[in-house]
Amino acid sequence: SQSDDAAVTDESGATLRTVSNLGDALGTSDLKFTYKGAKDVTNYSFDGYFDLSPAAGNHFLVLEFSVKNKSKEDIDLNVAAMGVSFRATVDGAANTADRTILLNDISSFNGTIKAKKKQDMIMLFQFDPQYLKDLGSIQLQVISGEEKTLVELR
Secondary structure (H helix, E strand, O other): OHHHHHHHHHHHOOOEEEEOOHHHHOOOOOEEEEEEEEEEEOOEEEOOOEEEOOOOOOEEEEEEEEEEEOOOOOEEEEHHHOOOEEEEEEOOEEEEOOOOOOOOEHHHOEEEEOOOOEEEEEEEEEEOHHHOOOOOOOEEEEEEOOEEEEEOOO
16 A cells, blocks of 8 residues: 555655755755754743643653854744644654744744844653653654655754
């Protein structure tokens, strides 16, 4: 069947495109996303306003990025309207990013990044903490329909 073929192609990596900048995967190469690291937390607070907790038994895997607009123009970025999802794989387990109401959450971001400015942004994923012992080799994929783009985190 078709879906079996797709799964096989997937495993072989044939449908995967690889980029070093998340901005390229989002079609905005003037936005340079620099990966700053990952954290394993039991809850996530932003600006003291929002305090998010994962489902019982899970922790949040937080991927931290610094995003710089390299162009001379402001860039409107509406990830929420792109219909993409973000998938992190760590230690053999994979989950899709939570879409939160956080203003700095890439997966639900809808805003303007000013020309030549940078801002810190994150992605949140829920995992059973047993998978979060080694955060040194996390794979991040941007999924848009059938297309999967692997983003190098380094």
